[in-house]
Amino acid sequence: MGETERKEEEFDAQLAELMKPDAPGGKKKKRVHKKWSRKRKIITAAVAAAVVFGLFRACGSSGNGVVPVQTTALAKGDVAEKLSLTGPVSGTDSVDVFSNLHSQVQSLYVKEGDQVEQGHLLAELDTSDAQRELDVAKNAYDMAVADYEEQVTAAVNGYAKASQDYAAAKGNYDRSAVLAQSGDISQVELQTAQNEMQDAAREVASYRIVNGQAVPPQSYELRIKDAQYALETKQEALEDTRITSPISGTVVRVNTKVGRFADETGDSAEPLFVIENLDTLEMEIDVSEYSIGKVAVGQKAVISADILNGETVEGEVTAISPTGEEKGGGSTERVIPTTIRINEKNTRLIAGITAKAELTLNEAHDVWVVPASAVADREDGAYIAAAKDGVLQWIPVERGVESDIQTEVKARGDIPLEEGMQIIVTPDTSLADGTAVAVLPGA
Numbered sequence: 001m002g003e004t005e006r007k008e009e010e011f012d013a014q015l016a017e018l019m020k021p022d023a024p025g026g027k028k029k030k031r032v033h034k035k036w037s038r039k040r041k042i043i044t045a046a047v048a049a050a051v052v053f054g055l056f057r058a059c060g061s062s063g064n065g066v067v068p069v070q071t072t073a074l075a076k077g078d079v080a081e082k083l084s085l086t087g088p089v090s091g092t093d094s095v096d097v098f099s100n101l102h103s104q105v106q107s108l109y110v111k112e113g114d115q116v117e118q119g120h121l122l123a124e125l126d127t128s129d130a131q132r133e134l135d136v137a138k139n140a141y142d143m144a145v146a147d148y149e150e151q152v153t154a155a156v157n158g159y160a161k162a163s164q165d166y167a168a169a170k171g172n173y174d175r176s177a178v179l180a181q182s183g184d185i186s187q188v189e190l191q192t193a194q195n196e197m198q199d200a201a202r203e204v205a206s207y208r209i210v211n212g213q214a215v216p217p218q219s220y221e222l223r224i225k226d227a228q229y230a231l232e233t234k235q236e237a238l239e240d241t242r243i244t245s246p247i248s249g250t251v252v253r254v255n256t257k258v259g260r261f262a263d264e265t266g267d268s269a270e271p272l273f274v275i276e277n278l279d280t281l282e283m284e285i286d287v288s289e290y291s292i293g294k295v296a297v298g299q300k301a302v303i304s305a306d307i308l309n310g311e312t313v314e315g316e317v318t319a320i321s322p323t324g325e326e327k328g329g330g331s332t333e334r335v336i337p338t339t340i341r342i343n344e345k346n347t348r349l350i351a352g353i354t355a356k357a358e359l360t361l362n363e364a365h366d367v368w369v370v371p372a373s374a375v376a377d378r379e380d381g382a383y384i385a386a387a388k389d390g391v392l393q394w395i396p397v398e399r400g401v402e403s404d405i406q407t408e409v410k411a412r413g414d415i416p417l418e419e420g421m422q423i424i425v426t427p428d429t430s431l432a433d434g435t436a437v438a439v440l441p442g443a
Contacts, residue, residue, distance in 0.1 A: 066436045067428075071387050072371060074421035079406045080363035083295070086356045087285035089305075089349055091276030092341065095246050098271050099262035101125060103241060110273070112254050116245045122273055125241040125262050134234040141227035148224055151216030159207040159214035166200035173197040249277040252351065281342040281349055282318070285357055286335035289324055294361040296320075301340050305355035313344040315357060364401040367408045368417050373426045375399060375407050384409060385427035392424070392435040 103125040110122050176193035179185045207214045243262075245251075253274035256262065262272060283303070287295055301315035318341045324334035340357050342349060349355065375397065376383050386393045395415045400408030411417045422439060 066438050067392070067431060068440050069385075069387055069392075069427075069437045070425045071422040071439050072374070072425055073419075074368060074370065074386075074417060074423050075419060076366050077369040077406075078363070078365045079367065079369050079401045079403050079408050081294075081361045081401050081403055083287070083291055083359045083361050084356055085285040085287065085359075086354055087283045087340075089281055089283045089342070089353050089355050090351050091249065091252075091278045092280045092282050093247055093249065093277035095275050096271035097122065097243060097246070097273040097275065099125070099240065099243060101130065101237060101240055101262050102264075103127075103129060103262055105256055105258050105260055105262055108254070108256070108258055110251045110254065112251055114251045115249075116251060116275065117248045118245060120245045121242060122245055122251075123243045123256070123262075125243070127238060127241045130234070130238040130241055134231070134238050137227070137231040137234040141224070141231045144220075144223045144227040148216060148220045151220050155207060155214040155216050159204070159209075162200065162203040162207065166197070166204050169193075169197040169200040243272065245273075245275050247275055247277060249275045249279075252276050252278075276351055278351055279345070281347075281351060283315070283340050283342065283355055283357060285338050285340065286325075286327070287320075287338045288327075289334040289336065291361065292320070292324075292336045292338075295338060295359060299359055302358045303340070303342055303349070303355050304358070305349060305353060307348050307350070307353060309348075311348075313342055313347045313349065315340045315342045317359070362401045364408050367400060368410065369406050370409055370423050371425055372402065372405055372407050374423050375409065376427050376429050378429055381412070382409075383427075385424040385431075387422040387424055387437045387439050390436060390438070392427075392431055392433065392437050394433045 105123055106126050107124045108122075109124075110116060110120075116122070173190075173193040173196070176185060176190045180187060180190040208217060209215070251273060253271070255270040255274075256272045295317060297317050297320060299317040301317065303313045303315045304311075317338060319339040321337040324336045327333045327335045370384055374384050376385070378394075380396075382397050382399055383394045384397050386395055393415070395411065395417070396413040397409040397417075398412045400410055402408070409417070424437075
C-alpha cells in the first residue's frame with residue numbers, strides 16, 4: 001500500500017470516528033445542550049471547518065485535490081451595524097451646593113432622598129458674624145452718604161459766593177479800565193483789578209458743575225459706591241446663611257452636619273449638598289472619532305444595565321460635544337462626549353450606575369446576507385466563495401452594512417447572487433477558482 005492510500009485510509013477512519021454514534025447499538029448518549037447564539041454557531045462552524053480542513057490537508061487532501069468546506073445557504077435578510085458603549089447614568093440637571101461662609105451649620109432641614117422644589121430651605125447657618133459685618137457696612141455707607149450731603153451744601157454755597165465775588169471783581173475791572181483810559185488811575189491799579197478778576201474766575205472754575213448745579217468732587221460719589229457695594233455684599237452674605245436649593249429635584253448627597261462650618265466639608269472639594277433632577281435620566285458615552293460621523297442628534301438608542309435584569313429601555317441622542325478629547329491610556333485616538341436621554345419614565349435605572357447604550361448606525365433590510373467570515377479580501381477587492389457542482393467559484397462582491405457577525409453583500413461582476421447558493425463560511429484565499437471542494441455535513 002502506497003503512502004497516499006495509507007493517508008486516505010487514516011483520514012477515512014478519523015472521519016468515521018467523528019461521525020459514529022456515542023454509545024453502543026447506534027444510540028447516542030443523551031446530552032444537555034445549551035442554546036447557542038447565532039454568532040457562536042457561525043464561529044463554531046468556521047472553527048470546525050478550519051480544523052477538518054487542517055486534518056484533511058495533513059492527510060494528503062484525499063490525494064485528488066478535493067478540499068473540504070463548510071457552507072451556508074445564501075439568503076436574504078436584515079442586517080444592522082450597531083455601536084455599543086458604556087457610560088454613567090445621571091439626572092438631566094444636577095447642581096452642587098457650596099458655601100464660602102465660615103459659619104457653623106445651625107439647622108439641617110433635608111436628608112438624602114428628599115424631594116425638594118426650587119428655593120426649598122436646605123440648611124441655616126449661624127448669622128452672628130454676618131449680621132455684625134452687615135452692621136459695620138451699613139454704618140460706613142451712612143457716613144459716606146452724610147459726607148456727600150455735607151459736601152453738596154458746601155459746594156452750592158461756595159459756588160454762589162465765588163460767582164458773586166467774580167461778578168464784583170469783573171465790575172471793578174470794567175470801571176478801572178475806563179478810568180485808566182482817561183488817565184484817572186495808573187496802569188498798576190488797572191493790572192491789580194485785572195488780577196483780582198482772574199483770581200475770582202479761577203475760584204468759580206474750581207467747582208464741579210453738573211446740569212448747572214454745583215456738586216462735590218467725584219471722589220465723594222465713589223466713596224458712596226464703594227460703601228454701597230460693601231453693604232450689598234454683606235447683605236448677600238447674611239442671606240446666604242439660608243441655604244436653598246437652586247433647582248427642583250432629589251437630594252442625593254448631604255456632606256455636612258449641625259455644628260460643622262459650612263466651608264469645611266469632609267473633603268474640601270465636596271459640596272454641602274448635591275441636588276439632581278431624577279425625573280428624566282441621561283447617560284454620557286464617549287464615541288470614537290472614527291464612528292462619530294454616523295451618530296446624530298435624535299438617533300435612537302437601546303439602554304441595558306445589570307439592574308434591569310435583562311430588560312431594556314429606550315433612549316435618544318440629545319447632544320454631541322462640538323469638541324473631542326483624549327481617550328487616555330496612551331492612545332492617540334480622540335473621543336467625543338455624547339449625551340443620551342433615557343426616554344422611559346419610572347424604570348429601575350438609578351443615577352450613579354453604569355449602563356450600556358446600543359446605537360444602530362446603519363441597517364439594511366431584505367438584502368443578501370452572509371457570515372462576516374465568508375467575505376474575503378483579495379487583490380482586486382472583496383469576494384465570497386461558492387461551492388458549485390463540486391468546485392469552488394469566487395464571486396466578486398461589494399460590502400454593504402456590516403454587523404459583528406453578518407455582512408450585506410452585493411454582486412459587482414457578471415456572476416449574479418442567487419437564493420440557496422452554497423457559500424463557503426471561511427474561504428481560503430490561496431485556493432484557485434475551480435478547485436475541487438467537498439461540502440462537510442452541516443453543524
